[in-house]
Amino acid sequence: MDDAEKIVTIVGSVLAHEGAEFVYAGKTPECEKCKVAKVCHNAKLREGRRYRVAAVRPTKHECFVHAGGAVAVEVTEASITAVIPTSQATRRTRITYTPVCDDRFCKGYALCHPDGMTEKGRYVVLEVLGSYNEMCPKGKKNLKLVELRHVPT
Numbered sequence: 001m002d003d004a005e006k007i008v009t010i011v012g013s014v015l016a017h018e019g020a021e022f023v024y025a026g027k028t029p030e031c032e033k034c035k036v037a038k039v040c041h042n043a044k045l046r047e048g049r050r051y052r053v054a055a056v057r058p059t060k061h062e063c064f065v066h067a068g069g070a071v072a073v074e075v076t077e078a079s080i081t082a083v084i085p086t087s088q089a090t091r092r093t094r095i096t097y098t099p100v101c102d103d104r105f106c107k108g109y110a111l112c113h114p115d116g117m118t119e120k121g122r123y124v125v126l127e128v129l130g131s132y133n134e135m136c137p138k139g140k141k142n143l144k145l146v147e148l149r150h151v152p153t
Helices: 029-033
Strands: 007-012 021-023 051-061 071-078 080-083 094-095 121-129 141-149
Touching: 007 051, 051 094
Parallel strands: none
Antiparallel strands: 007 071, 021 051, 051 071, 080 141, 094 121, 121 141
């Protein structure tokens, strides 16, 4: 992950610490009147993608969106932990993601629908973390817990 491209952006002061993760949601109407909106909404950021703060810069800004202001940071695209069928769970394999289950009351729902992933999105399997042994309410079996990253576009 050290060789991942770093993107300079601005985040709320609450997220301004190494290791913090967020899903970029895009601009809000309040951003239109901000003088640093172009840095905050860096053209390299993609809406709906998950990012991890790699370094915090000393620059602080007033912000119309974040209470406590905002801070300049360097981010990289974060990997995402998800559950996929064993048939797709091979390291370095590219997959088109389809959630295993859609039962919102399942305790594994967040792993079938992780923040920062999109259905039909293209991902590469970075690592197979092991078998997923929780009982799926839809009866799905042979599932693996994996670490994924978006395929670069």
